[in-house]
Amino acid sequence: MQAPTDTKPRWERRKDARPQELLAAALELFVDRGFAATRLEDVARAAGVSKGTLYLYFENKQDLFKAVVRDTIVQTIGQAESDAAAAQDMPSDELLRQMLRTWWTQVGATKVAGLAKLMMAESGNFPELAQFYNEEVIERGSRLLTGILERGVARGEFRPLDPVMMTNVLIAPVLTLMMWKHSFFPCETHEGVDADAFMETFLGLVQQGLAPQK
Amino acid sequence: MQAPTDTKPRWERRKDARPQELLAAALELFVDRGFAATRLEDVARAAGVSKGTLYLYFENKQDLFKAVVRDTIVQTIGQAESDAAAAQDMPSDELLRQMLRTWWTQVGATKVAGLAKLMMAESGNFPELAQFYNEEVIERGSRLLTGILERGVARGEFRPLDPVMMTNVLIAPVLTLMMWKHSFFPCETHEGVDADAFMETFLGLVQQGLAPQK
Amino acid sequence: MQAPTDTKPRWERRKDARPQELLAAALELFVDRGFAATRLEDVARAAGVSKGTLYLYFENKQDLFKAVVRDTIVQTIGQAESDAAAAQDMPSDELLRQMLRTWWTQVGATKVAGLAKLMMAESGNFPELAQFYNEEVIERGSRLLTGILERGVARGEFRPLDPVMMTNVLIAPVLTLMMWKHSFFPCETHEGVDADAFMETFLGLVQQGLAPQK
Amino acid sequence: MQAPTDTKPRWERRKDARPQELLAAALELFVDRGFAATRLEDVARAAGVSKGTLYLYFENKQDLFKAVVRDTIVQTIGQAESDAAAAQDMPSDELLRQMLRTWWTQVGATKVAGLAKLMMAESGNFPELAQFYNEEVIERGSRLLTGILERGVARGEFRPLDPVMMTNVLIAPVLTLMMWKHSFFPCETHEGVDADAFMETFLGLVQQGLAPQK
DNA sequence: GATGAATGAGCCTTCATTCAT
DNA sequence: GATGAATGAAGGCTCATTCAT
Numbered sequence: 071m072q073a074p075t076d077t078k079p080r081w082e083r084r085k086d087a088r089p090q091e092l093l094a095a096a097l098e099l100f101v102d103r104g105f106a107a108t109r110l111e112d113v114a115r116a117a118g119v120s121k122g123t124l125y126l127y128f129e130n131k132q133d134l135f136k137a138v139v140r141d142t143i144v145q146t147i148g149q150a151e152s153d154a155a156a157a158q159d160m161p162s163d164e165l166l167r168q169m170l171r172t173w174w175t176q177v178g179a180t181k182v183a184g185l186a187k188l189m190m191a192e193s194g195n196f197p198e199l200a201q202f203y204n205e206e207v208i209e210r211g212s213r214l215l216t217g218i219l220e221r222g223v224a225r226g227e228f229r230p231l232d233p234v235m236m237t238n239v240l241i242a243p244v245l246t247l248m249m250w251k252h253s254f255f256p257c258e259t260h261e262g263v264d265a266d267a268f269m270e271t272f273l274g275l276v277q278q279g280l281a282p283q284k
Numbered sequence: 285m286q287a288p289t290d291t292k293p294r295w296e297r298r299k300d301a302r303p304q305e306l307l308a309a310a311l312e313l314f315v316d317r318g319f320a321a322t323r324l325e326d327v328a329r330a331a332g333v334s335k336g337t338l339y340l341y342f343e344n345k346q347d348l349f350k351a352v353v354r355d356t357i358v359q360t361i362g363q364a365e366s367d368a369a370a371a372q373d374m375p376s377d378e379l380l381r382q383m384l385r386t387w388w389t390q391v392g393a394t395k396v397a398g399l400a401k402l403m404m405a406e407s408g409n410f411p412e413l414a415q416f417y418n419e420e421v422i423e424r425g426s427r428l429l430t431g432i433l434e435r436g437v438a439r440g441e442f443r444p445l446d447p448v449m450m451t452n453v454l455i456a457p458v459l460t461l462m463m464w465k466h467s468f469f470p471c472e473t474h475e476g477v478d479a480d481a482f483m484e485t486f487l488g489l490v491q492q493g494l495a496p497q498k
Numbered sequence: 499m500q501a502p503t504d505t506k507p508r509w510e511r512r513k514d515a516r517p518q519e520l521l522a523a524a525l526e527l528f529v530d531r532g533f534a535a536t537r538l539e540d541v542a543r544a545a546g547v548s549k550g551t552l553y554l555y556f557e558n559k560q561d562l563f564k565a566v567v568r569d570t571i572v573q574t575i576g577q578a579e580s581d582a583a584a585a586q587d588m589p590s591d592e593l594l595r596q597m598l599r600t601w602w603t604q605v606g607a608t609k610v611a612g613l614a615k616l617m618m619a620e621s622g623n624f625p626e627l628a629q630f631y632n633e634e635v636i637e638r639g640s641r642l643l644t645g646i647l648e649r650g651v652a653r654g655e656f657r658p659l660d661p662v663m664m665t666n667v668l669i670a671p672v673l674t675l676m677m678w679k680h681s682f683f684p685c686e687t688h689e690g691v692d693a694d695a696f697m698e699t700f701l702g703l704v705q706q707g708l709a710p711q712k
Numbered sequence: 713m714q715a716p717t718d719t720k721p722r723w724e725r726r727k728d729a730r731p732q733e734l735l736a737a738a739l740e741l742f743v744d745r746g747f748a749a750t751r752l753e754d755v756a757r758a759a760g761v762s763k764g765t766l767y768l769y770f771e772n773k774q775d776l777f778k779a780v781v782r783d784t785i786v787q788t789i790g791q792a793e794s795d796a797a798a799a800q801d802m803p804s805d806e807l808l809r810q811m812l813r814t815w816w817t818q819v820g821a822t823k824v825a826g827l828a829k830l831m832m833a834e835s836g837n838f839p840e841l842a843q844f845y846n847e848e849v850i851e852r853g854s855r856l857l858t859g860i861l862e863r864g865v866a867r868g869e870f871r872p873l874d875p876v877m878m879t880n881v882l883i884a885p886v887l888t889l890m891m892w893k894h895s896f897f898p899c900e901t902h903e904g905v906d907a908d909a910f911m912e913t914f915l916g917l918v919q920q921g922l923a924p925q926k
Numbered sequence: 927g928a929t930g931a932a933t934g935a936g937c938c939t940t941c942a943t944t945c946a947t
Numbered sequence: 948g949a950t951g952a953a954t955g956a957a958g959g960c961t962c963a964t965t966c967a968t
Contacts, residue, residue: 107409120929190463191405246456249404275493334954548950618895619833674884681832707917762933
């Protein structure tokens with residue numbers, strides 16, 4: 071990554087890589103099994119270290135989980151905020167579609183989506199994680215979409231609507247699709263649910279449903 | 285309950301009531317804490333009995349969970365199937381709205397919704413439960429909606445669409461709303477998310493989005 | 499059984515039969531599963547009564563077990579004592595063989611043998627049962643054989659020997675055969691072990707081994 | 713053990729010793745109480761560790777039991793097989809007596825004998841253990857004795873006999889004596905049963921009983 | 927920094943025994 | 948006498964966390 075400027079001896083670079091290896095292993099397992107059902111021993115083994123080592127880098131299980139979220143979703147949101155700020159000239163419906171698509175490709179279509187499912191499922195049992203996730207992910211993400219809707223209404227590109235409520239409605243299908251990808255749905259009944267087809271169906275519904283009525 | 289004709293001794297009447305008391309307590313706790321995190325001792329105590337008593341009525345934890353689902357969601361679906369069959373004359377969009385509203389009021393708006401959240405979350409860790417839920421709930425529920433969509437398209441009341449895929453899209457927001465009600469969302473950011481307003485917003489989107497294009 | 503003199507109404511005779519039905523069921527299950535692993539609920543069900551009824555006739559599990567032993571082994575020993583006392587003229591080796599054969603046919607070859615196995619196995623965990631069985635079965639049975647050996651030596655029908663010790667040696671193979679019948683041996687390795695052939699082989703060994711040396 | 717060359721830290725040496733300490737404690741308790749009645753917590757405490765530690769070395773209770781058997785009886789059988797193979801020149805009756813004596817001194821007279829008692833008693837409730845014990849102990853041990861009998865008959869050192877059946881007869885008294893040592897017998901009636909005297913009585917019976925008839 | 931042995935609280939499940947009816 | 952619902956103590960097993968090396 072930073073090859074040219076890396077002057078550290080190899081073992082130290084190894085040390086620097088440890089957290090990333092652990093985060094990758096943790097993401098995989100949290101997504102697969104959920105928070106409570108993931109055993110730290112499995113995380114450590116998957117990262118090629120011992121259980122004790124994990125505690126050198128993360129205070130406890132919840133701390134590890136937060137680090138995984140910061141390393142993935144939170145970064146993606148930051149990027150999207152920048153992108154939106156830079157797209158003042160883009161038509162609102164196009165910007166909205168781009169945001170939803172980006173959300174899907176960067177998060178929903180990847181294993182990161184499993185973290186969202188996990189939070190919905192287990193946040194009730196882990197209030198500290200819930201608060202963290204709410205602040206760092208949900209509020210920031212919602213603000214982003216609400217802003218675009220408000221802009222569109224103001225510019226006459228969308229019909230009149232309640233931006234906050236419509237944000238929730240827009241979030242819903244993507245959230246659900248994300249969860250389907252990590253529940254038994256896709257394997258059983260919805261085996262053939264082509265996520266891209268779903269997204270197109272959904273975006274079509276949005277376009278027709280938000281358009282100003284002539 | 286059956287006061288006049290009841291000739292059973294009191295403790296036997298008690299026995300008849302026990303399963304319902306246990307199911308009620310189990311529903312409450314499963315919804316609150318999830319499947320794995322619910323302790324049977326808590327269920328028993330909430331029903332006012334001891335741990336051992338629970339095993340007089342249910343073979344084990346999974347059996348108890350299935351009984352809860354059968355006692356709630358499965359019954360509701362059966363009722364909806366009957367209602368739909370009896371409404372041959374109703375306009376398709378009205379029938380569709382009624383189904384979605386019923387789903388919301390009978391399931392989504394009640395604590396039963398928590399079971400759906402729970403299944404999404406933990407089905408991966410309990411394959412037997414996943415299969416049960418898929419067969420008894422998901423497949424039956426999906427078939428019901430898909431049938432209505434097909435009917436509407438055939439009658440020209442809906443625009444051309446892929447019924448199975450649109451079923452998934454329609455399910456999504458209600459599922460999500462159900463989960464919001466049982467996740468940290470409503471307590472934090474979406475505290476004020478009026479579910480009825482959400483449903484109206486959603487149904488409005490559906491009406492405009494499914495209408496045949498003139 | 500006592501038909502002519504039975505003046506009791508039928509339900510009362512039924513009541514008198516209860517203990518026998520319970521003893522039969524208990525024998526079956528104790529022999530099959532051992533003392534600790536036998537569930538009283540199974541005993542009751544096998545006898546066609548409820549769990550509570552069992553406690554009307556027997557104070558507890560150990561009391562039930564004692565009753566089973568009294569109803570079977572202890573009775574057989576009493577009969578053998580009478581038979582031996584009545585056979586003063588019989589040659590000692592013949593009497594000995596008869597006793598060993600009777601022991602085998604009346605106890606060893608029947609499911610009652612399972613009780614002996616059971617006692618060897620679990621007496622350590624149930625001292626009260628151990629004491630009972632020792633007094634009522636082992637001591638009485640040993641005294642019987644030792645007496646015959648002493649008689650045979652005194653009459654010159656057996657070579658000189660330690661009667662008590664030889665009693666133990668004689669008991670051993672029959673005990674073992676009884677246990678084989680109720681362990682995994684017969685089903686696996688010794689599947690074809692014909693008990694009668696074993697007994698003949700053993701009695702032959704005894705005859706040649708006890709005979710006075712000329 | 714490996715004092716001079718031991719460069720391991722102390723806790724690691726501890727680790728190496730743990731399984732043996734646990735096996736010793738388990739042997740003691742299994743023999744005392746039987747398989748089902750032995751609590752793993754007691755085993756752990758007797759070995760000076762906590763319940764969880766036991767599971768670092770053994771997968772479960774049955775696995776622990778198998779390890780105990782392998783560590784004791786199975787090893788002894790292996791040694792006896794070697795000894796027999798190395799004693800081609802020894803008279804058959806002497807070899808047979810040596811085998812039976814070795815069996816007694818290495819197994820029967822030690823607490824290991826309790827394992828045999830235990831298997832007879834509880835194998836019916838634990839089929840997996842039964843199969844293991846049958847393959848690793850009973851079949852191998854029986855083959856050893858049968859081979860010696862066949863050799864003796866072939867060489868004219870024993871009278872004609874059925875080797876397999878006689879193997880069972882020969883096993884019986886030692887098995888029984890082993891069980892007596894671990895049942896209530898020795899403590900009560902047979903308190904004074906000198907096992908060595910029993911063995912001599914038995915071996916005398918065997919010598920006279922197997923000798924070729926002139 | 928790294929290890930992994932050790933801990934112990936926690937949970938599902940079983941079953942002898944009791945007792946209200 | 949008979950019932951069977953109810954109890955609650957007990958035991959196998961798991962896993963986040965600690966700490967001596």
